[in-house]
Amino acid sequence: MTYSLSINGQQKTVIVAGDTPLLWVLRDNLGLTGTKFGCGAGLCGACTVHLDGQPVRSCLVTIGAVAHAKITTIEGLSADRSHPLQRAWIAEQVPQCGYCQSGMLMVAAALLRDNPRPSEEDIRSTMTNLCRCGTYPRVKRAILRASSQRGNAP
C-alpha cells in the first residue's frame, strides 16, 4: 500500500504493508531512528511518538490505522534542542545510555502541553516509560525544571 504521511510537518510517501507498525515505518522506511525499538509490545515506551499531539507507543499501532494523523517524532520536537524539556534534560544531565530518552521526552512533552505545572504525582502517574540506567530521579527533576521555566515565561 502507498501511504501519504504528515511527519514533523512534512509530507512523506511510503509504500509498505498496511499491518506494519508505525515504529518500523519511521525507522526502516523513513530513516527516523530517534524513535527507539525497546520491547515491541508497548511495555517500555521507548518508541513513543505523538499522533495528533497524543503520546502513542508506535510499536503497537499499524501504519494503516494512523496514516491520517499528524505524526511528531523526537526529531520534530524542536529544530535545535530548544524545547524547554530538551534544555532541562541537558541542564539536569538526565540521559545515561540515552536509549529510552526519546520516548521519555515525547511523553513529558505531551504532559507539559496539557498540564503546564504538573505535580510530582502527575509525573509519577504519567511517566511509565522504562529506563534501565536509572535516570528516573533526573527525569522528574527535568520535568519540574521545564515546567517552572515555562511558568516564568511571559
Place this chain on the structure above:
Amino acid sequence: MRQDPALSRRGFIAATLAAGGAALFYVRPGSQPAAAATAVLLNGWIRIAPDGAITVFSRATELGQGALTSLALIVAEELALDPASIGVEMAPVTEAFMDHGNTLGYGVGAAYYATWGSLSSRDMDGSMRKIAATVRVLLLRAAAQTWTVPESECNAENGVVRHAGGRTSTYAALAPTAATLPVPQDIEPRPRADWRRLGRATARFDIPAKTDGSAIYGVDVKRPGLLVATIAQCPMFGGKLESVDVSTVEKMPGVKTVLALEDAVAVIATGYWPAKQGLARLRPIWRAGDRKAADSGAQYASLRRAVQAPDHLFLPKGAQAAELLAAHSAGMAAATAHLEALYEVPFLAHAPMEPMNATAHITPHGAELWVPTQFQSMVRDVVAELLGLPGEKVTVHTTAVGGGFGRRTEIDYAIQAAKIARHTEQPVKLIWSREEDTSRGYFRPMAVMRLTAGLDAKGEPTAFSFTAACPSIMDYSIERRHGAPQQEIEEAGLANARDLPYALSAQKISLASADLGVPLTWMRSVGSQASVFGVECFLDEMAAAAKADPLAYRRRLLRQRPRELAVVERLAALAGWDRPAAAGRHRGFAMNAANGSVVAQIVELEVSAQRAVILHRVYCVVDCGVAFNPDAVVAQMEGGIIFGLTGALLGEISLKDGAVVQKNFDSYPLLTLAQTPKIEVSILQSDAPVGGVGEEAVPPVGPAVANALFSATGQRLRSLPLMRQGFTLADAI
C-alpha cells in the same frame, strides 16, 4: 565488573611512551584527505591539527557513564584547555591502542580493548593523565628550543605557549616540532591540589545528541543496501536446530532468505518488520542438548547440596590451609552462640533497553562491523578467526550503546551477524527481539550462600564463614573460550567476600563449584550482587543475636578501617541514623567496598498492613578517592541504586523444562519511576587513588532493603527477589 584486578599500569605507560618515542611523526593522515597535516603525539593517542583542534583517542566505550567526558577533562587539565575544545574519538581497534599491560584486569595473553570492571577512570588515571602531561612538556620543549630560552620560563595555557619575555606560539604551531622530540619517560601529571578542571561537575558531551534522537546506536546503523535480520535461537541452552521448513516464508513480501544456523534460525529481509513476520511463521524443530532439561527448583536444590561440601578454599596471601581451618574451628569452639543461614539469588538478565544487535558487511576485501559493544578487540579477533582473515582485515566501529551492564562484553550477536552476512553481498543488521534478549542469556549466575558465625557471650564474632555454591562465569564467557586462564574461578562466587572490610577473625571463605548448563557472564558488580546480599544481611543477623544496633555493631568491626568508618559516619549523619526514624518508617544499612571505592547506603521504607512496601529514601555515601566529574559520579550512584533495586526486589530469570520462562518486561519487570524512592548522594573525597563508580552502588541497596524489612516486620528475607517473598512494591511517595 571484575573485582580487584591487578592494576599494573607501569608496563602500559612505559610501552606507550616508548612506542611514542619510536613512532612520533608528522603525518598527512590518509583517512582524512581533507585535513591538513596533523601532529600525531605519543603513538597517536593525542593529535593536534594545524587549526588547533585537539583530538584524543579513547579505548573506553561511552556507556552513559561519562567516560569520554572524563577523558577530555584529563587532557584539558594537563594541557590547560577548555574541555569543550577537545574532541574525543574512539581509537581504532588496532594493536597500538589496545591494553598490552594488563591495565584492564587480568589478561588472556593478548591485547585488550574493552570497557568493564569499573576500570575506565582507573585506566585513564594511570595512563592518559601521564600521556597528556608528557604532551604538555613536549610542547614547552618545542617552544624553548625554537626560541632558545629555558623551558622553565615557558608556560602553556589555553592553546598558547608563552615565554616570560612575551613571545607566544600556539600549540598547533609547536606540535610538528614537539612530535620530533625525544619523549621523556618521567613526567608527572598535575597533583590534585592544582586541578582546575578535573574534579568539577562538567556537562557530559554525549548528552545533547541523546535529547534529539540524533545519537546513532547500533540498532540505528544505516548503510547502503542494508538488509535486516532477526533470529530465533534454540530455547533450550545447548540445544540445536533439527530442521525448519522455509518454503512459505521465503516467498513472503520483503523476505530475502531464511538461514539455518547450528542452534538458531534467522530471517533476512528488507526491514525488521518483514523479518519478524517471517520468523513468526517459521516452525523450527529444536533438539535439546546433551544436558538434562532443568527447572529452577532442581537447580536451587543442587546448589543447596553443593554448598554443604565446598571444594575450593580461598587462601589469603601467605596463609596455610591447615592453620586457617584450625583457627576457624577454634574460633567456632570458643563461641557461646552459633548462627547459620542460607542466602539465595536467582539468575538475572541484563535487559539493556537496546536489544542485542550488530551490523556486518563482509566483502572479498575484509569485514566491517558496527557494534554496540564493550569488547571491541574480541569482536575483531573472533570474527577474523571465523572468516579466516587476519585481524587487520576486520574493522570494528563502536556505535552509541543503549546500555551495557556487562552483557555487551559477550559478543554472540556480533558473531551471528558475521555468520549471517557471509551469505549476502549487502551489509546485514541483526536485531534480536526483546524476547530473545531476555531469555537467551548470558545471565548473572544463580547462587546459594551459606554463612556461619560464632559469637562470644558479648555477641562479638569469634569465627565467620562464607561459602558460595555458584556456577562459574569463566566456564561460559567468551574470554575463557578464547584462552583466559581459570585463575578467576573464585570471581563470581566469592567476589569481595574474599576481602571484607569487617574485622571478622577466624574467617573461612570457600566455594562449591557447580555447573547448571546456563550461559553466564559479568553483570554490573558481578559476584558482589550476591556476596554483599549474603554478608550484609548476615551481619544484621549477628547484630540482632548480639542485641546490638546494626550500625553500632558494624562500627566496632570497622575500628581498624578508617576509610570505611568515615563513609559510615558520614552516611549515619546524612540519614539521621542515630535519631529514631519517623513513625512507621524503618531503616536498613549495607556497604560495599570494591574496585578501590567504598559505597554505603541506608534505605528508609514503610510496610503497609497489606505488606505493600513503600520505598521512601535511599541515602548513599561514596568514597571513590577522587571524582573526575562529580555529577557523573552522582548519576552512577543513582543509576546503580535503581539497577540494584530492580535486581534485588523484582528480578528473576527462572527455567522450566530447560527453557527460560521470562520473555519481556511484563514477566521481567524493571523498577518504574513511580516506585523509585528519593535518592540522596554524598561524595566523600579522600586521598585514595581514583576508584570505580559504575558498579559499586549496585550491591548494597538490596540487603539494605532486606535489613529494613527485618526491622519493619521481624521477618528475615534470605532469597531474592524480595518482592516474591510475600511483599508487593508500592509506588514511592
